[in-house]
Amino acid sequence: MTIQCDTREHKQEWERIKSQFDSLGVDYYRSKLWVGDYMNIDNPRVIVDRKKDLLELCGNVTQQHERFTRELVRAQEKGIKLIILCEHGEDISKLADVYWWHNPRFDVMEWAVKDGKPCKVQKYPQATSGEALYKSLCTIRDKYGIDFHFCDKQSTGYVITQLLGA
């Protein structure tokens, strides 16, 4: 199997995944991909888009919604099966686990003045909850035919090869 890896992957992340490919004996080369991050050159109809954690995925779904949706539409129109692989680790091993995710932004506090007294309040009370993110991901899955997979950072390289049909 030879994997084409997108050139826009972060250096540090790429170094980690590259070393995992090396230990698995997988061939790869870096070249810009039209959508996603990893593609088996023998099967360009399946592409893996890597997300480092749920916070990144959450940002894609909310703040960068339009750009993200454009990419999903582009893949769908070209008949490409896009697989989003989120290497969140910990206790997120399938989509249903996202429902129970606690967005760490809820824990960010700031000082405010209430009734004339300084007190700590949530800085982002409107942050996306796990339940809301789960619902958005289900909609994306059903509307654009996207598959969501989850892994930890130690197994990303292996999971990519499995998803691309090793």
Place this chain on the structure above:
Amino acid sequence: MQKPNGYDEVQVGGDYTPIELGGHHLVIKGVKEQESKTEKPMVVVAFDTAKNDKQPGYFSDQFDKDIRPEKKWPANGTMYILTMDSQDANKVSKSFKSFITAFEHSNNCEAIWGEKFCDQFKGKKIGGVFGIVEEEYNGEVKKRHKVRWFCDDNRVDSANVPEPKLLNKAPKSADAFVNVPEGIDEEVPF
């Protein structure tokens, strides 16, 4: 017709495997503090069967297969526990203490009280003993497989199936009366 997205994931009608009775290894998905309908303090414990259980991921699979847009975590994978005794509001309820004790023994830890109380449970293991519970739904008595109590995760494999918890009253459908909806326009055919 093109194969609709998610076709393979949808459960066939009638294709339902109930959770087995007896002990199960569980993983706590989340705990929330809230008030009961009668404004009594309680905790809501949501759980799934653990990877090492005989039916792993049972409730998350059910949840995934539920295609309703406003779906909630399965009712059978949720337990509502009043924190104080229903007869004496100054006494801690037995079921709440049993839950905390089972959590502590299963994870070899001590519960942390205070502001972050609910956060400590997520992803932690606990045992659960499932039994038959009779419930009335739309005038019919249904038998459901529900968690009856939590236990130490190490005691799951030796747990016995509890006696069924039956409703005390006779089912409405058995009293020879037929419920006629109020305000019905048609004549009753008898």
